[in-house]
Amino acid sequence: MSKLTAPLLIATMILVGCGRLGDSRWNPLSWGSAPTPTLEPEDGYAQISDTRPLIPQIAAARWEPLNEGRLLVVNGFAPVRGYSSVALVTARPQPGNRLAPDADGVLRLRLVGVSPAPGSAAALPARPGVDEIAAAMAISSVQLSRIAAVEITSGSNVVTLRR
Structure with missing residues (x-):
């Protein structure tokens, strides 16, 4: 038993004393802490924003109930x-x-x-109250729990809805 204890004690002391904690790959304390290589660029991925122009005006905005959240309905006018x-x-x-x-x-x-x-045939003058533009977005209850208000921007005005 004593013949086995001395080599184990020596091996343990060698492994523990392997330089600073993160420098040696022989140190068991640093085996899981090596940074994993990634393909992500240093500056992060480029985020592409939507380049469509704003609708000229928001006429109305309202909440509609859903089973699991709410539907945000926005009417615009051009x-x-x-x-x-x-x-x-x-x-x-x-x-x-x-x-x-x-x-x-x-x-x-x-x-x-x-x-x-x-100059296209689709570009006829719009009639107020009749030719409104509508858009909707479903927002789940989980997403709503983090949102205090929603602010919608158009070309000429901003509308804010509270939850």
Whole structure:
């Protein structure tokens, strides 16, 4: 028994004394702490924001109840008909379908769309109250729990809804 104790004690002392904690790969304390290599760029991934222009004006905004959250419905108005690809997008780019508010608890959205080409048949004058542009966004109860208010920006006005 004593013949086995001395070599084990010597081996343990050698491993413990292997330089500073993170310097030696023989040190068992540093085996799991090595940084894992990643393919992510040093500056992070480029975030592409939506380049569609803002709808000229917001006419109304309201909440509609859903089973698991609320539906944010926004009506806008433009001087001409024919807007396409109308949507509510976050003011700052966010990955995937994530809706995270800013540090103050306000979710900032933009009402955007593509205007018709000048001179096209779709670019007829719009009639107030009839030719409104509508966009909606479903927000789950989990996402709503972090949001104190929603701020929607258009070309000429900003509308804020509290939960």
